[in-house]
Amino acid sequence: xxxxxxxxxxxxxxxxxxxxxxxxxxxxxxxxxxxxxxxxxxxxxxxxxxxxxxxxxxxxxxxxxxxxxxxxxxxxxxxxxxxxxxxxxxxxxxxxxxxxxxxxxxxxxxxxxxxxxxxxxxxxxxxxxxxxxxxxxxxxxxxxxxxxxxxxxxxxxxxxxxxxxxxxxxxxxxxxxxxxxxxxxxxxxxxxxxxxxxxxxxxxxxxxxxxxxxxxxxxxxxxxxxxxxxxxxxxxxxxxxxxxxxxxxxxxxxxxxxxxxxxxxxxxxxxxxxxxxxxxxxxxxxxxxxxxxxxxxxxxxxxxxxxxxxxxxxxxxxxxxxxxxxxxxxxxxxxxxxxxxxxxxxxxxxxxxxxxxxxxxxxxxxxxxxxxxxxxxxxxxxxxxxxxxxxxxxxxxxxxxxxxxxxxxxxxxxxxxxxxxxxxxxxxxxxxxxxxxxxxxxxxxxxxxxxxxxxxxxxxxxxxxxxxxxxxxxxxxxxxxxxxxxxxxxxxxxxxxxxxxxxx
Amino acid sequence: xxxxxxxxxxxxxxxxxxxxxxxxxxxxxxxxxxxxxxxxxxxxxxxxxxxxxxxxxxxxxxxxxxxxxxxxxxxxxxxxxxxxxxxxxxxxxxxxxxxxxxxxxxxxxxxxxxxxxxxxxxxxxxxxxxxxxxxxxxxxxxxxxxxxxxxxxxxxxxxx
Numbered sequence: 001x002x003x004x005x006x007x008x009x010x011x012x013x014x015x016x017x018x019x020x021x022x023x024x025x026x027x028x029x030x031x032x033x034x035x036x037x038x039x040x041x042x043x044x045x046x047x048x049x050x051x052x053x054x055x056x057x058x059x060x061x062x063x064x065x066x067x068x069x070x071x072x073x074x075x076x077x078x079x080x081x082x083x084x085x086x087x088x089x090x091x092x093x094x095x096x097x098x099x100x101x102x103x104x105x106x107x108x109x110x111x112x113x114x115x116x117x118x119x120x121x122x123x124x125x126x127x128x129x130x131x132x133x134x135x136x137x138x139x140x141x142x143x144x145x146x147x148x149x150x151x152x153x154x155x156x157x158x159x160x161x162x163x164x165x166x167x168x169x170x171x172x173x174x175x176x177x178x179x180x181x182x183x184x185x186x187x188x189x190x191x192x193x194x195x196x197x198x199x200x201x202x203x204x205x206x207x208x209x210x211x212x213x214x215x216x217x218x219x220x221x222x223x224x225x226x227x228x229x230x231x232x233x234x235x236x237x238x239x240x241x242x243x244x245x246x247x248x249x250x251x252x253x254x255x256x257x258x259x260x261x262x263x264x265x266x267x268x269x270x271x272x273x274x275x276x277x278x279x280x281x282x283x284x285x286x287x288x289x290x291x292x293x294x295x296x297x298x299x300x301x302x303x304x305x306x307x308x309x310x311x312x313x314x315x316x317x318x319x320x321x322x323x324x325x326x327x328x329x330x331x332x333x334x335x336x337x338x339x340x341x342x343x344x345x346x347x348x349x350x351x352x353x354x355x356x357x358x359x360x361x362x363x364x365x366x367x368x369x370x371x372x373x374x375x376x377x378x379x380x381x382x383x384x385x386x387x388x389x390x391x392x393x394x395x396x397x398x399x400x401x402x403x404x405x406x407x408x409x410x411x412x413x414x415x416x417x418x419x420x421x422x423x424x425x426x427x428x429x430x431x432x433x434x435x436x437x438x439x440x441x442x443x444x445x446x447x448x449x450x451x452x453x454x455x456x457x458x459x460x461x462x463x464x465x466x467x468x469x470x471x472x473x474x475x476x477x478x479x480x481x482x483x484x485x486x487x488x489x490x491x492x493x494x495x496x497x498x499x500x501x502x503x504x
Numbered sequence: 505x506x507x508x509x510x511x512x513x514x515x516x517x518x519x520x521x522x523x524x525x526x527x528x529x530x531x532x533x534x535x536x537x538x539x540x541x542x543x544x545x546x547x548x549x550x551x552x553x554x555x556x557x558x559x560x561x562x563x564x565x566x567x568x569x570x571x572x573x574x575x576x577x578x579x580x581x582x583x584x585x586x587x588x589x590x591x592x593x594x595x596x597x598x599x600x601x602x603x604x605x606x607x608x609x610x611x612x613x614x615x616x617x618x619x620x621x622x623x624x625x626x627x628x629x630x631x632x633x634x635x636x637x638x639x640x641x642x643x644x645x646x647x648x649x650x651x652x653x654x655x656x657x658x659x660x661x662x663x664x
Contacts, residue, residue: 048649048653048655049653051653051655052653052655163562165555165558165559165562166559168551168555169516169552169555169556169559172548172551172552172555173516173552175544175548176520176523176545176548176552179544179545179548183541185538185541186531186538186540186541188530188531188541190530190541190545191523191526191545214596217595217599218592218595218596219592221591221592221594221595221625221626222587222588222589222591222592223587384627384628385626386622386623386626386627386628387623387628387637387641389595389622389626390618390622390623390641391641391645393599393602393618393622394611394615394618394619394642394645395645397602397603397606397611397658398611398645398649398655398657401656401657401658402649402655402656405656407606407607407658410603410606410607410658411603413603414599414600414603417596417599421596422512425508426508426509426512427505427508444544448538448539448543448544449538451538451539452538452539456539
């Protein structure tokens with residue numbers, strides 16, 4: 001393991017990897033910053049480029065986008081009061097008031113430093129936890145793996161949607177699409193309608209490009225506004241007084257963000273608002289929050305950034321994506337023939353560790369690029385969308401087509417774009433469907449292999465301790481939203497009864 | 505949301521019944537004791553049917569508070585005066601047409617036309633800027649991906 005760790009470190013330190021990470025960080029900062037262009041879209045845009053790169057360099061590039069995107073989201077939140085990504089929404093509360101006071105540079109500097117510290121904390125958690133978790137995961141058999149994948153999907157279904165029914169519908173519709181093509185065990189053609197393109201199944205890359213990029217393009221077209229940004233914002237690097245002020249909020253944000261990041265489907269917005277709330281509660285002057293205080297920027301930004309490292313833990317060790325971006329990263333790794341999961345550390349140890357160290361370099365690159373290029377990067381907020389949108393569509397086409405040189409994939413992308421728009425209209429989340437597309441084949445395979453091993457006896461899922469553990473967690477994740485709803489209603493009733501005039 | 509849930513539920517239910525029907529045609533048994541290729545699609549169909557019934561029930565319950573057919577219209581944010589559903593629909597249609605045109609005319613010929621059309625739809629009205637960007641940017645992408653990255657680009661059946 002130590003040899004793999006060292007080799008991984010050297011791989012991540014290769015000049016091409018460092019350059020790729022820095023370029024990825026720059027791209028991520030820009031994509032995360034532009035409202036309507038998310039980090040996911042940033043990764044999708046770079047897909048075609050990764051096809052020509054070595055796996056290590058390709059992953060370094062994408063991790064750069066991931067880390068950069070998480071930091072970039074705050075720039076628009078601070079400068080124009082519009083979060084570049086949902087996870088940057090809490091940053092607007094104090095970031096924009098600071099800009100209004102003429103202290104945009106201070107807010108941006110604190111945001112970059114907090115993001116860097118949060119990312120660093122989550123990297124060390126990743127480095128410490130991932131190898132240990134891998135050892136446990138290597139003991140899993142088919143039934144346990146089924147339980148694990150089922151848990152990953154159930155937790156996303158439960159937390160990604162306002163309605164559990166809609167979350168589950170999204171998951172099962174995704175599983176339905178996964179069944180198209182060759183049966184994973186016996187190779188029978190299913191739902192192919194005699195079409196040779198369908199035999200290989202629906203590749204999830206065109207699907208995820210359609211699910212994420214097309215709705216963003218349509219939403220941007222509907223909004224159609226162009227913003228201008230103040231180009232003067234004074235000193236950016238935080239003062240020593242500010243650094244002292246943000247120590248505690250950053251610590252809170254880093255811990256909350258990493259923990260929430262590990263939980264599949266919990267989502268960035270939860271972490272940023274929870275850490276903002278805690279930071280306010282422990283602050284000596286909580287009334288300053290919301291009026292433009294640096295602690296209100298530091299807590300959510302460190303949480304936002306540390307989510308990335310947290311989400312990489314289940315992705316790398318169990319093959320379960322913690323959020324949409326890690327789901328897309330799994331897709332990118334699979335394209336390069338690397339399947340994330342415990343076996344990756346055994347069979348491709350140096351590569352697996354290079355991913356972890358590339359994340360570290362991505363955090364450092366993001367901070368460096370952000371400080372050095374901030375004044376130029378924020379000017380891009382003024383790029384007219386009329387030019388940006390056709391470029392995104394063209395890049396989506398290039399990435400999708402390059403996958404298998406097939407027009408079929410371009411049509412699949414458009415089809416999934418329409419599906420995503422219909423889902424938006426119906427308030428059905430697309431993330432569970434994406435996860436089903438990534439994990440669905442594994443779920444079916446593990447389920448059927450486990451049943452074959454037990455000769456069709458379903459008790460195998462309840463006698464294996466790990467499988468039972470994951471199934472119990474799935475039940476809890478299904479019950480949790482109902483419990484929260486019940487608790488909110490109960491509190492509201494208690495408040496109402498307490499405020500009602502007492503009878504004489 | 506009530507009416508939307510009903511419309512969505514009916515469409516998904518119809519689609520699932522068709523899918524389930526096709527699943528019945530799949531082989532039931534394999535040579536081993538493993539469940540056959542039909543097993544997973546059966547599970548999926550049953551689950552979706554159950555969930556769709558719940559969605560329909562939610563939809564019927566939500567009808568009391570719904571605003572009738574007006575609920576079927578997409579929401580319009582009140583904060584953005586520039587918001588236009590017609591522009592979004594036009595952009596989507598253009599994107600669909602572009603994907604279709606790619607198979608006939610290839611990337612090189614269809615992309616500048618698409619760029620010009622989408623830029624015009626998104627509000628760019630300066631003819632010189634529109635024309636210059638619609639030609640230069642796709643050309644840059646074409647040569648970047650074909651010559652530098654050496655990736656295959658869509659080639660049309662009529663024009664390469």
